[in-house]
Amino acid sequence: MDGAASNHASSSSPSRTNTVYIPEGGYDAQPQPAYDYHSLDGTDPVICIDNGAHSWRAGFNNSTTPYIDRPNLIARYKDRKQGKNLLLFGRDTEVDANSRSNVRQMFDGDLLIHSDLLECALDYTFCTLGIDTPTVENPIVMTERLANPLFSRAMTSELLFELYNAPAVTFGIDSLFAFSRQKHEDGLAISLGHQASTVIPVLGGRGILSRAKRIPWGGAQASELMLKLAQLKYPSFPLKVTPAQATFMLRETCYFSTDYEEELKEMADPVKLSAATKIVQFPYTAPEVNEKTEAELAAAAEKRKEQGRRLQEMQAKQRAEKLAVKIAELDEYKLLQSERSTMKKAEFMSRLLETTPFENEAEMDSWIKKTEVEIRKKQRKDMGFEEEPEEEPVFPLVDRPDSELTEEEIKEKRRQRLMKAGWEARVRAREEKRKEKERMEEEKRKEEEERETNLTGWSAKLKEEHEAIIASIQARKKRRAQLGDRKSAASQSRMKSIANLAAEEKTSKKRKKGEDDDGFGMDDSDWAVYREIGGDDESEAEEDDQTALQSIESRLLQYDPTFNEEMTLIGRAEAKNKLINAFVRGGIPASQKYDPDDLELHHQLHLNVERIRVPETWFQPSMWGIDSAGLGEVSGWVLNGLEEEERRRLMQCIFLTGGAANIPNLIPRMRNTLTPMLPFRAPLKIVTSLDGGDPRLEAWKGMSEWSKTHEARSARVTRAEYEEFGGEWLKEHRWGNVPP
CATH class of the missing domain: 3.30.420.40 (ATPase, nucleotide binding domain)
Incomplete structure (x- = not known):
């Protein structure tokens, strides 16, 4: 395996103490035997074949x-x-x-x-x-x-x-x-084979095949399970994992858990899950990269900074040019406005229409006033000053009767009336905002009083609101997810609502004789059906929920010592993300972030739960759909089916063999499984190779x-x-x- 590891690029690799390298394909080069296959006594040696x-x-x-x-x-x-x-x-x-x-x-x-x-x-x-x-x-x-x-x-x-x-x-x-090598005449020969596992009792130096049992689970099924779990966990893995590689992962990374249920619960902690992770590194070919020197990198960084400065200068120059054009245009129109008193009205209107885009004098006056305000705002902003308070506008023509006004002044009066209505609406909005602010301050004052007098009750009430809002947000997300599935109950209910609303909607279309289409959807009014069941209200409600949630969480974090960051909505999501990250990328050190463009990280499998889940199938085949008892249960049944004296003799040599017997912790797990099935404090000896x-x-x-x-x-x-x-x-x- 060390030779295969040298073919992997690992220039930026972290510590590899928890990394297993998949060996690259090789040959079983074996020289011809150098000894004579004839024995010295003249007899031919026996050829032994383990098929x-x-x-x-x-x-x-x-x-x-x-x-x-x-x-x-x-x-x-x-x-x-x-x-x-x-x-x-x-x-x-x-x-x-x-x-x-x-x-x-x-x-x-x-x-x-x-x-x-x-x-x-x-x-x-x-x-x-x-x-x-x-x-x-x-x-x-x-x-x-x-x-x-x-x-x-x-x-x-x-x-x-x-x-x-x-x-x-x-x-x-x-x-x-394999059992014949043992020094015991009695025992239990347990083989964890590749396609099946067998349990054969041995009494008096002879296998009792009438009591033997076979379990249809072996290393091949476990390797296939490991392969399926890896494919499910990494669906976009760039390489095709072969069965031989899956078998290698099984033998190099897995171990039997002495207490499977308890260890599985402990792995709910992201820290322990990361500690239990083994990284399986697959071979890959790193592309040739021309690394730049520090001087070249510094020059490139300085070039980017210079480009940014030039871009800022260009933008400032463009803003200044636009402002200068605006000021020049304003001066031109103000000059024309100042010359109005020296001209006759017809001459002034003729010049106004020829030299300006305005149709009357009132439009020009309004534009001049508006532009002056905009220019002052931009100039004050460039100098870093605060905005000027809005002046109350004057509407002189609104209160004058139409009989006293010319046709042009009547048009101006209508415009001023609209402007006055807009001004009054803004004033009312500011007043309502001021009153709402006073109301919020009053509620805040009352809440502070309640918090100071009854902190426990205040905190409990906010926590209830907090949980209710989180439940509402999660229910909304669940509904959106269900609506994305056309076969879900929510999606089917929505389609029924659409059909019912469409049937109730009355249209002005007249169906032609013999025509099946009723014309629904031809008019814009037909689409009101969809607006009635749209999600606009949900989006507004979600924004309100998020705002209220942030307010509640900030107050609880500030005043309630029992409420911490992990209890917030973001904290809960982060805890879940930490567990998922530990499950998928748990072997990466905290100092190194996962980079999807890194070929080395892209060719890694991170095994943690799978390390105990796959071997557990020998003791619980039903976990993966095998209708059979496990290895420990079958062994206990074979032992308990014998006479007391025979069982005592067999318990002195529980022999484990086969390829899967190399998986660590098999003997402790076998002991923990058999001990509750056998007589109390009965001597039990479990061995593997002699x-x-x-x-x-x-x-x-x-x-x-x-x-x-x-x-x-x-x-x-x-x-x-x-x-x-x-x-x-x-x-x-x-x-x-x-x-x-």
Whole structure:
């Protein structure tokens, strides 16, 4: 994994103590064995093959570990470029797109059904082990599943005897071979396999298959669950996560929780959720970036500042030019206004119409007065002075009768009447605003008195109002969300209201004979139906609620010591966002913000709850729709179904094997689950590998050691026996399936 990690760009990476790197695709390059596969005593060593649903392990029994340990995957295809038929096995199948698209397995679940793929795996095995003779001269010991069907065994025997001319073959159950390494004659062999988990009691050094149980949940289902949870959590992840990568995440990040429910409750705290997060870093290719020097960055920053200053100067210059044009225009019209007394009325009107856009003298006077006010405001604003108070306007023509006025003055009188009405409306609005301010001050004074005399009651009343407003805001948001879904009850109710209102609306349209369309929607008045059920009132109510909520929260924060920031609406939302952020990006340090443009962060999965949720399925398969009891419950049932003395003996060696036995905390979790089911204070011993090694290899090591015994020699099915009794013939031994 360290070699794969070096291919990741991590120039800006935080501490990687909680980071797991997905290894990049590689090859299982294995040299040919350097030893002779013939024993010194003249007999041929036994070839031991552990044919698992996930891994294929093979080697001679004079070795301590299997020489071949690869994923049980086969890719057989024709390379068009080379014109050759290729056979790839294990991780070699990831060499290119053609090999990956042709990957197959010999198993359907944990049932061996594809003889052609088994033949490919055996060809690879015998060639890799250095067997260069036309036939295989070594006896073979091979694992099989619990209660293996006869046709699977017959298919395997036929291949070994007919195709390879093997001298003898022996089959045995993988978990019992692993248990054979233990020094106990009695115990419980529990295998956490790839496609299924099995529980087999062992009494007197023999597996009691009539009491064995099988759970249809294994590492393959757990890996698929991990993959689905990751896809659900990160729907826009840039890479396609493969099942092999999901299995890697399961084995490298997950652990069994000793108290699942309690630990799940603790993860509701964002801090603990972040602490439990493991970052899974996927490989990516960082683009080449030409980094600028500090001098170049400083020059660019100074250039941006200079551009900003120039833009401000240009805007100020444009404002000054516009103001100067306005002043010049005002001076021109004021000059014309001053010359009015020296001209005749007809001459003045003629010049007014020729040189100005105004139609009469009153419009020019109004524009001059208005423009003077605007210019003074802009000049005072530029100098930083406050605005001048609005002067009360004069309307001299409003009170004069129309009989005393000319036609032009009557028009001006109408304009002044409108201006006076607007002025009076503004005065009334200011007065109402002043009265409202006085009323608010009076209410504030009364509230202060109540707060000083009865702080608890005052706070309780405001908190009730606070909760009511929050409930109203949330109900409004929920309704909007429901209206977005046309199948929701709220949306259906709204459509019914529209239909009812449309039916009640009377239109002036006359339907033509034989015409189905009633013309609804042709007139603007028809759309009043939609205005009647519009959301204008809701938007105004939402603004009022937000204003009232801010006022209440500010007062409670100021005077109520029991009310803090976390109780506010924003505080509640932030708490929820913190939990969501911890769930999705919990592994990122607080000092580093998530940058969606950062390729390294974009290629990360953050696993926290999934780390305990996926392994929990071995003990609660019903969580994910499997109609079966869990591993602990089944084991307890098997133990409690025996006599007291037999149960006591089996409890001294609860043996765990299989790939998933490497997941941390399995033994403590198994102990916590079994203890309440068994007699009070009964001794209980749970173990995994005998020498502290990898539980995955226990089955191969057990069959390798057992194959050297006299019992193994007597349990061999020879070629003569195969030819006489057929491929379904099986000799019974302690660690094998019961013969039919």
